[in-house]
Amino acid sequence: MTQPFQQTAARRRLDDALDHLAVVFRGMTAHPDEHNCECHWGSEEDLALLKTPDTELSADLLRRTWQATDWEYEAPVLRRVLPQFASALTRGLIEPFWGMHEVGLKFHRAKWEQWPAEQAAAVQEFLGAWWDVTLIDPEPAVSADEVFALCAEATGMLGPWLRAWERHDHGTADQHLARAVGSWEYDLLDDQLPWDTWHNADDMRDELTSWLLRHASARLRAHGAPSELLHRIRLFGLSGLDRWEDPHYPRWPGPRC
Template sequence: MHLADHPARHRLSTALSNLAVTFRGMTAHPDENNCECHWGSAEELSLLKTPDVELEPDLLRRTWQATDWTDHAAVLRRILPQFAPVLVAGRADPLFGLEEAGYSFARGRWQEWPDHGAGSVREFLHAWWEDSLTDPDAVVPAHQVFVMCAEASGSVGPWLAEWEKQTGYLSDQRLAEAAAEWEYELLGDSLPWSVGWYEHDKEEMRADLVAWLLGHAAVRLRESGASAELQHRIRLLGLADEDRWTDPHWPGHRY
């Protein structure tokens, strides 16, 4: 099969096209405003109230990162046809991590939109997540896409469930990469990314992620030949307090 025929890539392409159609013609609220000193000019604001005009990259970034829109949902719908492809291409340029883009989705409360709009966003997130796990040419690392999707939806559950279904070599490799990225913070009893939306329960997210890593992921890491060191670090997540940091395989992390 040619890479161009990769099913996850085709699904993602279709989802992006559907977003463009679904949110074509959207604009920010006519009375929307923002600070010229901290966000941008009146001329730039007027572009958000004009449908289907492409924003230059810095303006797009400032728009999705802003936290003080009166109607963030309308702003998000306005930029989604451009914002989603930028995310997939790895050009979103967050200041810290891709979870920031997830906050923008969460602030827009997209899950409360009418079915057609919410369904288009949901399909985009799931298609991008599947592509990150199975497409060898996926641009954004899977663990970053995971964080984005978790923050956009407020839960790790749907994305872990999809990971369980994707059991090929590449998905296993992505799992080892993610575990290596996350183990330091998790062994310090912290979530490996910042939760920026007040309605999200970071402790619940961390507990669900740890339980999954100790269960399903631990078996896959072992069966796929992940390093013994990484397997031990995941195993240590099941120990608490002194039992964890006095274990012979404690990696010496300092917090």
């Protein structure tokens, strides 16, 4: 397990990252010409709040704002809500319908990596700090597999987040890894990425599967993972009849579709 000082340091890093977001994005507003449908999104008063800097939004308005996909000026809207949105994310107060990858896609659509350097760096540090504290926290507000999918979609990359998981070589991170494999196995055994993506799903799936085969088995075996879980990981490396006819291939009830 992780030591208390490690958890404290990781928590402090995240708190600092959230504080920095509040400073960097202070005074941000939606674009002056931004608009949205009153029938489906919200009122003129709601829209006016997005064009007013540093005003706390209600939880409902925050939800409607981040979930809307039809903003004409996506980046200013995200910058406007980002400090409050990021804080709510880390506390588990944001509940997407399909999963946290939806939030990652919000960042991706807003092209945050093309923002001014200080803004992009603040977002990058926030994502890294949140991922770090997630791997160290035995009971994070948002599960590791969900935060991982968010970070992957926000950046279009798995490598940095997988390498961070490798660096966290302790029991807590391994518990998160075991739970993630349990969450992902159904899709990976069906040769599917376990979340929807705007990036290359096949490449992401292959990279994730390859990493699990190289790293997950040894780590989980060393921490006494159940043999069935280890067999599921082994099956990721098989294909066709070799996989389906393996005695450890799971026989889920009902059709798989």
